[in-house]
Amino acid sequence: MNDWSSIQGHEQIKNDLRQLLAEKRLPHALLFTGIEGIGKNLTAKVLAKVLLCSGEEKPCNICPSCRAFDAKNHPDFYYLEPEGKANNIKIEQIRQMQSQIALSPYLADKRVVIINDAETMNEAAENSLLKTLEEPTGDVVFILVTANKDLLLPTILSRCMKLYFAPLSEDEIKIILKSKYAVNEDKATVIAKLSGGSMKRAISFLDDDNFNLCQNAMDFLSKDLNAKDIWQISDEFSAMDKAKIKQWADFLQMIIRDLLLLQAGADDNLLYNRDKKDVLDKLIVNFSLNRLFNCQNLIENLVKRLSSNADLKLMMQDFMLSWREQK
Ligand SMILES: [Zn+2]
Numbered sequence: 001m002n003d004w005s006s007i008q009g010h011e012q013i014k015n016d017l018r019q020l021l022a023e024k025r026l027p028h029a030l031l032f033t034g035i036e037g038i039g040k041n042l043t044a045k046v047l048a049k050v051l052l053c054s055g056e057e058k059p060c061n062i063c064p065s066c067r068a069f070d071a072k073n074h075p076d077f078y079y080l081e082p083e084g085k086a087n088n089i090k091i092e093q094i095r096q097m098q099s100q101i102a103l104s105p106y107l108a109d110k111r112v113v114i115i116n117d118a119e120t121m122n123e124a125a126e127n128s129l130l131k132t133l134e135e136p137t138g139d140v141v142f143i144l145v146t147a148n149k150d151l152l153l154p155t156i157l158s159r160c161m162k163l164y165f166a167p168l169s170e171d172e173i174k175i176i177l178k179s180k181y182a183v184n185e186d187k188a189t190v191i192a193k194l195s196g197g198s199m200k201r202a203i204s205f206l207d208d209d210n211f212n213l214c215q216n217a218m219d220f221l222s223k224d225l226n227a228k229d230i231w232q233i234s235d236e237f238s239a240m241d242k243a244k245i246k247q248w249a250d251f252l253q254m255i256i257r258d259l260l261l262l263q264a265g266a267d268d269n270l271l272y273n274r275d276k277k278d279v280l281d282k283l284i285v286n287f288s289l290n291r292l293f294n295c296q297n298l299i300e301n302l303v304k305r306l307s308s309n310a311d312l313k314l315m316m317q318d319f320m321l322s323w324r325e326q327k
Helices: 011-023 038-054 064-072 090-103 123-134 154-159 168-179 187-196 199-204 208-222 227-238 242-263 274-284 287-306 310-327
Strands: 029-033 075-082 111-115 139-148 161-164
Touching: 011 038, 011 161, 029 038, 038 111, 038 139, 064 154, 075 090, 075 168, 090 111, 123 139, 123 154, 123 168, 154 187, 168 199, 187 199, 187 274, 208 242, 208 274, 242 274, 242 287, 242 310, 287 310
Parallel strands: 029 139, 029 161, 075 111, 111 139
Antiparallel strands: none
C-alpha cells in the first residue's frame, strides 16, 4: 500500500510536500532528483495518490480513487517510463498522454502524470512535453523523476520545482533490509556500508553472485597481472553478461574510492569496504595517488565502452593491458 509511511527517510521532503499540499501551493510541475534506488519513484506515487484522493486524511486508502490507484487502473493517472529496444521515452508516448489529459478527469478532480527516468526522453519528446509544461491545460500535476537531471533540457528544468533526494543513511538502509528483506544484523551492516546510500544497490547485494563479484574485484586489485592472467580473465569476462561486467566495474570504482580516502587519511567510517580494511591496508602500498587516478580513468573508459558494440574480449584485454601499465 502506498502512503507516506511507506517512504523510508526523506523526512524533510515529506514535510515540505505535505505543507505545500495543505497550503494548496503545490506547483504543477515537479522534478525529483537524486541517485538511483532511494525512493524518488515511490514518493512520486504516494504524492500522486494523495493528489487524486477524495477522502479526508489523504491518502485515505478507501475512497474509489485510492482503490483504483492501488489496483493500478486509475483513469486519471499516467505513468510513463522508458520503453522498447532503445529503452527511452518516445514522442508517441508523450503525445498519447497529452491527448488524454486534454479531456476532463473521470474519477478525481485532477490528473497526475509521472515521468520516470525522465532523462531518457529524446529531444523531440522533451520539446513536446515542454509545450504542455508551458501552457498546461486543465488541472494536471507533472512529476518528473530522474537520477541524471543534467541530461534534461534546461528549459524543462526551469519549468519544474526541484526536490533533491539525498542518499539514504546506513541506518535507514539497515532498517529496510532487516524489516522488509529479513536480512540478519551482520549481513545488513555490511550491505548497508556497500550500498552507498542506494536501496537498489543494497538489494543487488542480496544476490550472492554480486557478493562474489565484489570479492572478485578486490582480488583483481591485489593481483600482479601476468600475460596468462590477462588472457584468462578476458576469456572469462567475454562470456559474462555486460550488466555483470558493469557491476564489477562499479565495485572496482568503490574500492578505488576507498583507497583514495585512505590516501587522504580519511576516517574508516567513510569507507565502502570497511569490513575489508585489512585488505585495503595491504593494497594501499601498491597504489600511489597517481596510479589511483589513472585506474579511475581506465574504469570510466571501460564503462563507456561497455555500452558500445565493441568486441567484449578485445575490450577486456585492452583494459587489463592498460591496467598493468599503471604504476
Ligand atoms: Zn482516498
